[in-house]
Amino acid sequence: MSNKTQGGRATILGWIRGSLDRGELSAEQRAAIDSRLANPRRNLIPARAQVDHAAQVELFLEYLGAANGTFTRVAAEADAPKALSEYLSSQNLPQRVAMAPDAWLQGLPWEKGAPLLERRAGPARPEDQVGVTGALAGIAETGTLMLVSGPDSPSTLTMLPETHVVVLRASQIIGAMEDGWDALRKREGQGKMPRTAIFITGPSRTGDIEMHMYLGAHGPRRLHVIFIDES
Amino acid sequence: MQPTSANFIANARDAIADDNLQLAIARVGENFGAKRQQAVDKLPEFDALCGRAVEIKDDVLAHLDYYLEVYERAVTASGGHVHWCATVEEACETVLRLCRSVDAKTVTKGKSMIGEEMEINPYLERHGIEPIETDLGEYIIQLAGEPPSHIIAPAVHKTKEQVTDLFHEHHRKFGKTERLTEGEDLVAEARELLRGKYLAADVGITGANFLIAETGSSIIVTNEGNGDLTQMLPKMHIVLASLEKVVPTLEDAATLLRLLARSASGQEMSSYTTLSTGPRRADDPDGPGEYHVVLLDNGRSELLGGEFQDILRCIRCGACYNHCPVYTSVGGHAYGWVYGGPMGAVLTPALIGLAEARHLPSATPFCGRCEEVCPMQIPLPKMMRHWREQSFQRRLTPGRERLAVALWAWFARRPALYHLGARFAIGWLFRRARGRGHMRKVPFMRGWTLTRDLPAPEGGTFQQQWRRRKRA
Known part of the structure; x- marks a missing residue:
């Protein structure tokens, strides 16, 4: 396999250089590109993302709603379990969830606030109706949730269950996607990424039948954020 | 898929006669077009x-x-x-x-x-x-x-x-x-x-x-x-x-x-x-x-470094489809291969050959809306013109079309003769219309008048009108 792959690469790179009427880039040209990649610079960031934090919080919730997401706003972390339990009741969903094995999330006072809630930690199974996760950030510019995969954050929880609930703190709200890249680089190191980084803006939808919008095409039908104001 | 781009004209005719399809593609412009504008305005x-x-x-x-x-x-x-x-x-x-x-x-x-x-x-x-x-x-x-x-x-x-x-x-x-x-x-x-x-x-x-x-x-x-x-x-x-x-x-x-x-x-x-x-x-x-x-x-x-390089900027948003009067009349299948709309009219000849796809870059009124809405500012109309030129130079265009273009070019290079010809043609069409504003049939133009009337010319050639206004 590797021989053919090698041949393919050399052939294609040769064609590219031939069309551009040049040979390989010079050492300086390559160094300039290496430096551009090693020191990524921001391009234009829309003004609406560059407002103070309180305004970013409001913008996030506004755009989340515009994208058919819903939210419950609570004052403190300790209120989150009850809010989840009440949300499940309001949607006629069972008090049974698959939850990310995330230390902070698991450490919330579930027994106290939601004594009837059954929780299983780990990736989603096909029969799970509700997946509960945290998020790396909430992006104000578009009301978007940013999640990354890892041992404490299985990807399947975001996509397999019909209902996805995200527990998010106000301090996690950032202005733009670029702030998310900064946070991720700080965590993973320059040029490194987890297997999956997903940006979620509202629940799953399709417009494939006569361009009418139906929610819940393949991913979650409902996206609900439990938003904690206390940082 | 086996391309059917060579049959574009027949494909397009069938598409225009298909009522279900017409209903469906009307939705594209109404939905995507309007929503794009709202999002851009925000x-x-x-x-x-x-x-x-x-x-x-x-x-x-x-x-x-x-x-x-x-x-x-x-x-x-x-x-x-x-x-x-x-x-x-x-x-x-x-x-x-x-x-x-x-x-x-x-x-x-x-x-x-x-x-x-x-x-x-x-x-x-x-x-x-x-x-x-x-x-x-x-x-x-x-x-x-x-x-x-x-x-x-x-x-x-x-x-x-x-x-x-x-x-x-x-x-x-x-x-x-x-x-x-x-x-x-x-x-x-x-x-x-x-x-x-x-x-x-x-x-x-x-x-x-x-x-x-x-x-x-x-x-x-x-x-x-x-x-x-x-x-x-x-x-x-x-x-x-x-x-x-x-x-x-x-x-x-x-x-x-x-x-x-x-x-x-x-x-x-x-x-x-x-x-x-x-x-x-x-x-x-x-x-x-x-x-x-x-x-x-x-x-x-192969497209790098040449007149079609800019099409490689395309991010496949489809805005050019949604705003194209041709796409929104004939739909995607008429284009006969994977890509349709203006970006397809430019990319398809490059990928499957101009001989098969030469009709696609001609399927345009050159209204320029595709270039206007393209977020990557791809000069789509200009590139369609490049393909037409190539098609002419490589003798892929049929003899009658080539003859017509050659004839026009011959006149266009001789302004005095061109003007004389235009005056003659306008006078003839004007008399033919007999005071009606339009005509149903014109010799050699059956393909055009089959589905629409030709408006009758009024007031002489452009140059005559220009001179008259300058005097006034």
Whole structure:
């Protein structure tokens, strides 16, 4: 396999250089590109993302709603379990969830606030109706949730269950996607990424039948954020 | 698919006579067009972002060889593999070899235009592997045995009743015998049936909207979440991508993403924008065990450095389709191959040959709306003109057309004679109209007057009018 792959690469790179009427880039040209990649610079960031934090919080919730997401706003972390339990009741969903094995999330006072809630930690199974996760950030510019995969954050929880609930703190709200890249680089190191980084803006939808919008095409039908104001 | 672009004129005529299709494509302009404008109006920086996006892609194309090498190194560093394929044959063989390496019986697929170029579905079927399209639109047309008719709304030409019939016919074997007529129920039934397919599939194939050189990531942008389920549940994730999809950094991807969804469907962001980098890590609880990128050239490298290079900036948003008076009259199938609309009229001749596709760059009134709405500022009309020129020079244009153009050119180079001819023609047409404002029949113009009247000329030639006004 590797021989053919090698041949393919050399052939294609040769064609590219031939069309551009040049040979390989010079050492300086390559160094300039290496430096551009090693020191990524921001391009234009829309003004609406560059407002103070309180305004970013409001913008996030506004755009989340515009994208058919819903939210419950609570004052403190300790209120989150009850809010989840009440949300499940309001949607006629069972008090049974698959939850990310995330230390902070698991450490919330579930027994106290939601004594009837059954929780299983780990990736989603096909029969799970509700997946509960945290998020790396909430992006104000578009009301978007940013999640990354890892041992404490299985990807399947975001996509397999019909209902996805995200527990998010106000301090996690950032202005733009670029702030998310900064946070991720700080965590993973320059040029490194987890297997999956997903940006979620509202629940799953399709417009494939006569361009009418139906929610819940393949991913979650409902996206609900439990938003904690206390940082 | 066997191209039928050579039959564009007949295809277009059939499409215009198809009432269902006319209803369906009218929706495209009304929906996507209006929503795009709203989204653009809400982002004052939109034009500035377009300008920056063009710079990013121009830099990539000028240094494509090196960006691809850097990209491959990053993919390898994260545990994935890049397979360089010059042709669709090589790409198909690579996919098959990868599928066989995990004894794949079924493969789920997210939407991929490169997959359409490769005709990967029939290829896998011929080799005993069942491909299952999971995007609802792609699933519908797979059942119907048809190619997509719009780049982001592949089944837009199908009515709800047609979807009802297709599901009723094909879902019976899964025990679904009820005839569903509500859209919601149709979506729910597809969701339920495809769930089992995702879980059973050995390999998941997706396309890529962007590849990132900095990190070796591939990005897909979807609304349904099918692309995510496709890649996270099976053992192996294969990405089909053409080589011009690479962008330098995550920040550059963010800039392009601000343009993509807004231009495509008028959304601020699509529901899901997903970056995939390598296979699942050792301590990840889920995700695919292998990650492969099939990097396809298929003639694109030839376009670099020439008059068609700018088409490689295209991010496949489909805005040019939605705003094109030709696309919104004839739909996507008339174009006869994978791509339609103005970008298809430019790209298709490059990929399948001008001899087959020479009608496409002529299917334009040169209104320029495609270039106006293109977030990557691709000079589509100019490139269609280049193709027309080539078609003339290479004698692909039939004799009668060539003669007419040559005759016109002969006159155009002789202004006095041209003016005289124009005066004569106008006088003759004016008399022929006999005081009516229009005429039904004109000799040698039957093709034109068959479907419309020709307005009668008034007030002499342009030059006569000009002189008269200058005197006044």
